[in-house]
Amino acid sequence: MTDNIVIETKALTKRYRPGIVAVDGLSMNVKRGEVYGFVGPNGAGKTTTLRMLLGLVHPTSGDCSVLGHKPGSPEVLARIGTIVETPAFYPYLCGRDNLKVLARLASVPYSRIDPALKEVDLLDRAQDKFKNYSLGMKQRLGMAAALLKDPELLILDEPTNGLDPAGMAEMRGLIRELGRGERTVLLSSHLMGELEQICDRIGVIKKGKIIAEGALDELRHGSRLKVKAEPLARAQELLGAMPGVGKIEQDTDALMVEADPASAAAINRSLVEAGIEVSELYMMKLSLENVFLDLTEENKQRG
Amino acid sequence: MDSLIAELILLRKRVATWILLGFWLFMTILFGYVLPYYAYKGDIRFRERGGQVLLTTLLPHNLVTNLLSGFPFFGGTIVLILGVLAIGSEYSWGTLTPAFTQRASRLKVFFSKILALAITLVPFVLLVFLLGFIASVLIALKEDQPIDLPSAWLFVRALGISWFILAAWATFGVLIAVLSRGTALAIGLGIIYGLVLEGVISEFANEISLLSYISKAFLRTNGYSLLSSLGASVTGEGPGSFSGSLVSGTQAGLVLALEIVVFIAVAATLIKRRDVAGSS
Ligand SMILES: Nc1ncnc2c1ncn2[C@@H]1O[C@H](COP(=O)(O)OP(=O)(O)OP(=O)(O)O)[C@@H](O)[C@H]1O
Ligand SMILES: [Mg+2]
Numbered sequence A: 001m002t003d004n005i006v007i008e009t010k011a012l013t014k015r016y017r018p019g020i021v022a023v024d025g026l027s028m029n030v031k032r033g034e035v036y037g038f039v040g041p042n043g044a045g046k047t048t049t050l051r052m053l054l055g056l057v058h059p060t061s062g063d064c065s066v067l068g069h070k071p072g073s074p075e076v077l078a079r080i081g082t083i084v085e086t087p088a089f090y091p092y093l094c095g096r097d098n099l100k101v102l103a104r105l106a107s108v109p110y111s112r113i114d115p116a117l118k119e120v121d122l123l124d125r126a127q128d129k130f131k132n133y134s135l136g137m138k139q140r141l142g143m144a145a146a147l148l149k150d151p152e153l154l155i156l157d158e159p160t161n162g163l164d165p166a167g168m169a170e171m172r173g174l175i176r177e178l179g180r181g182e183r184t185v186l187l188s189s190h191l192m193g194e195l196e197q198i199c200d201r202i203g204v205i206k207k208g209k210i211i212a213e214g215a216l217d218e219l220r221h222g223s224r225l226k227v228k229a230e231p232l233a234r235a236q237e238l239l240g241a242m243p244g245v246g247k248i249e250q251d252t253d254a255l256m257v258e259a260d261p262a263s264a265a266a267i268n269r270s271l272v273e274a275g276i277e278v279s280e281l282y283m284m285k286l287s288l289e290n291v292f293l294d295l296t297e298e299n300k301q302r303g
Numbered sequence B: 001m002d003s004l005i006a007e008l009i010l011l012r013k014r015v016a017t018w019i020l021l022g023f024w025l026f027m028t029i030l031f032g033y034v035l036p037y038y039a040y041k042g043d044i045r046f047r048e049r050g051g052q053v054l055l056t057t058l059l060p061h062n063l064v065t066n067l068l069s070g071f072p073f074f075g076g077t078i079v080l081i082l083g084v085l086a087i088g089s090e091y092s093w094g095t096l097t098p099a100f101t102q103r104a105s106r107l108k109v110f111f112s113k114i115l116a117l118a119i120t121l122v123p124f125v126l127l128v129f130l131l132g133f134i135a136s137v138l139i140a141l142k143e144d145q146p147i148d149l150p151s152a153w154l155f156v157r158a159l160g161i162s163w164f165i166l167a168a169w170a171t172f173g174v175l176i177a178v179l180s181r182g183t184a185l186a187i188g189l190g191i192i193y194g195l196v197l198e199g200v201i202s203e204f205a206n207e208i209s210l211l212s213y214i215s216k217a218f219l220r221t222n223g224y225s226l227l228s229s230l231g232a233s234v235t236g237e238g239p240g241s242f243s244g245s246l247v248s249g250t251q252a253g254l255v256l257a258l259e260i261v262v263f264i265a266v267a268a269t270l271i272k273r274r275d276v277a278g279s280s
Helices: A046-053 A095-106 A110-119 A135-147 A165-179 A192-196 A216-220 A232-241 A261-273 A288-302 B002-012 B015-042 B044-057 B060-068 B071-093 B096-100 B106-142 B152-180 B184-205 B209-215 B219-229 B249-273
Strands: A005-015 A021-031 A035-039 A061-066 A080-083 A153-157 A184-189 A201-206 A209-215 A224-230 A245-251 A254-259 A277-284
Touching: A005 A046, A005 A184, A021 A046, A021 A184, A021 A201, A021 A209, A035 A046, A035 A165, A035 A192, A046 A061, A046 A153, A046 A184, A080 A135, A095 A110, A095 A135, A095 B002, A095 B096, A110 A135, A135 A153, A135 A165, A153 A165, A165 A184, A184 A192, A201 A216, A209 A216, A224 A232, A224 A261, A232 A245, A232 A254, A232 A261, A254 A261, A261 A277, B002 B071, B002 B106, B015 B044, B015 B060, B015 B071, B015 B106, B044 B060, B060 B106, B060 B152, B071 B096, B071 B106, B071 B152, B071 B184, B071 B219, B096 B106, B106 B152, B106 B249, B152 B184, B152 B219, B152 B249, B184 B209, B184 B219, B219 B249
Parallel strands: A035 A184, A035 A201, A080 A153, A153 A184
Antiparallel strands: A005 A021, A005 A061, A201 A209, A224 A254, A224 A277, A245 A254
């Protein structure tokens, strides 16, 4: 079982100082070969979690294991490629020398450097000092550094941060490419839409807790029925009394109804039979962005 | 070995390293040879007051004693900056994160850095002696004086002791940079401590016995004590002069060695234990 689970956390908690609980009893697992998206608003605790998985931050309580070991041990680090937060490099060294330093620390031969630079399309600027790189180039150098070890696990904290739309698309393509086959990728972002295109599974984190987790389709399953009818208030009343209908929200001149798509015809029939004029009724596939906003909003109201 | 090479790349390719080295060489030769020789040649008053004594100190025979006095003073301060920069910048740049997530353990990275610093101090010692030797030979030739070298044994001890004094200052720099997690405060406080605080307290130490006890632990007190055990004159006037009381060479050597060990051990413990969470 553990063989299939690459990252496992149990009730992982990090309290920075009294009052600041960055990660709050977080439990999740990432399986071998999958691309796992870790999504949450600013300050949710994504970076802190990833730092704990890399042995950079010591958990206050709880357990985590990475590739079957305690995080941060040399054997484990040797198998992980990572970008944490903004890419940090030595500003006075050129891109290639920065990678030489990291290659030495990773005990990886220099021959890996140029292929990694080529992969992120930075070969022709490898001679330039890091401090003169644009934000996008810095981010790409970070990705090249993550690839040096040809790692079986990639832990990437907002790798598209600072990239232009073309760069973002390219980075997404690269990550998708890298995530093929056996390699496992754990990817954080605060843009659900971005993860939607890359990830097999997603965990939504909010205030240090996972509030939803699952495959894309599972998360999306709360698709909505959009109902435009006259009079709207009566339609709402009637729908509220129907079995199989969940939450109903009013959206200017229409109702957003949580219901099984298969029941659309039945709903239409009962509305019409009750003398309500139905002008529109269709399934809206929620984008993950909506699901995400929904989840985080909901949580905000409760908390 | 790999991580040592990494740290050597970091030091060697950094312009600040070379600026500090150049500045140190410039100051030593300027205050050790150029200005004294100029005073000897040009300043009549100086000549009357003891010109011949002055000329003797500038000759190759006195190379060791003439050069040494700068080590516990501005030499120490310069390599303190070197030590601060070597680790403090990693905090400012956030580069501990990539450094600690490659493969080498935190302690391995840290001790490689210490070792790389120790190696970098070697040219700080050798080049000063080389330039000092050249300057003294030039003066001897110009003044028609004999070119006698100090004894090889004195020379070897002087090289070792100079390196050792610099090592104490550099590791002190490493410690305060780790404590303050950065460069600015560490350099500021380090310079004030080394140039002002130790000097002022040593002056009062002659009157207040508690202070005299404390001043026995000072980097400068012990540095000068080591020099004086080699026969260098450390009292008197000028920027490198020292007015505190000295201890025996053996005691100074032991105290400095202990301090180096403590500086490194405290810094290493902090490096190992602390969270690496952004630039905080
Ligand atoms: N070194 C630190 N000291 C104190 N508090 C910290 C530290 N690092 C993070 N925090 C706090 O922990 C919480 C989580 O921060 P974290 O950086 O993990 O969030 P995040 O999900 O990565 O956010 P973002 O999307 O903005 O990157 C925040 O409230 C933050 O202020
Ligand atoms: Mg973050």
